[in-house]
Amino acid sequence: MNTAIIFSGWNHRAIVAFCRFCKKNKINALIVAKNDSDPILLTDYKDNVIFIRQESDLSMNLFQEVKSIALTQGYTNLVLMPTTEYLNRFFLTNRKELEEMGYIIPLCEERLYEIISDKIEFEQLCKQQGIATPKDYSDISEVNIPFVVKPQKYFFQKGTSVANVAEKPKLILTKDDFEHVLNVNPNEYYCQEFIGGEAYYLLYYFSKDGSVSVYSQKNLMQQHGGLSIVAAEASLIHKDPRTEAYTKLFKSIGFHGLVMVEFRSYKGQFYMIEANPRFWGPSQLILDADMDLFARFAKDYGMLSEMAHYKYKPGTKYSWFGGVVNTSCLKESIAFHNAYNSDEYLRNIAQWISIDIYRRNDTIGVFENELLQKQ
Secondary structure, three states: OOEEEEEOOOOHHHHHHHHHHHHHOOOOEEEEEOOOOOHHHHOHHHHHEEEEOOOOOOOHHHHHHHHHHHHHOOOOOEEEOOOOHHHHHHHHHOHHHHHHHOEEOOOOOHHHHHHHHOHHHHHHHHHHOOOEOOOEEOOOOHHHOOEEEEEOOOEEEOOOOOOEEOOOOEEEOOHHHHHOOOOOOOOOEEEEEOOOOEEEEEEEEEOOOOOEEEEEEEEEEEOHHHOOEEEEEEOOHHHOHHHHHHHHHHHHOOOOEEEEEEEEEEOOEEEEEEEEOOOOOOOHHHHHOOOOHHHHHHHHOOOOOOOOOOOOOOOOEEEOHHHHHHHHHOOOOOEEOOOOOHHHHHHOHHHHHHOOOOOOOOOHHHHHHHHOOOO
């Protein structure tokens, strides 16, 4: 069977979820740690670490070294896990060399990936397919508050030895927020209206054989500034006929792989916010709610021979308490979605902590370390 190669250090919660999936399904998984401070070294999965990087930059020499170590341990047919945007872009840019080296890259072709991942291109594609997106603003103006500043592309400078990575979208909700974005380059960023309403993710796997698995999550709590989801639950919103437009879109462009689509339900309309064709942070919900997304992915790329029986469990909850602590330490505020509120969270905080992604035997060291964050 093929072996999963996981570059750790970013998108850690998704990596932990996938490691748990591999352990349960007896999939060989080898980890390349980012450095000596990588949280993966506080987990049971430290035993899967075959290499600890000392430099942050990616290089062909690094991949050659990782391959050599894996081969000496008897592992072949190495599949690079699509854990982060930066890694995926590197895999695709260097696909020919990596495949010649013997790696398997479980991603669609590069141009198609860019169309989905670069925000402005995917929005244009959605509009062509009749999918609603937030209204664009022609300039950055205080009268448009609240609004969102988004990067047009993931790399805003390409063709050099080191590409510059655009910043994440910024929510401009107050005049103080506005002061921080007056100098953004209009050739690199653009502005959209802020859409309220109910917040959801559509969670997809498009198989190579043309079949599709789709689930959804209802987002309840999120870190400040539109950062990570810290509380959510498995949903049935993907059964709504209005979501079929997304399935048709991805099929029409020949996409295959994992992808998460964020959308808002507002005044009877579903508004597409962004799409991420990679692992997503709350991936523990895939396991706890019994979704088959990881299994289909693993089977497509030779890491799993047989699919187990999956029975989806809507209502299953996801929690990352460390994210709440982090936001509090930064003296920022948690964003609440879908009529959920702080009073309800505090009444049920013990239950939320009890299901925390890290408050489990294999990752308790990370849970304890996150609680020690300085106030």
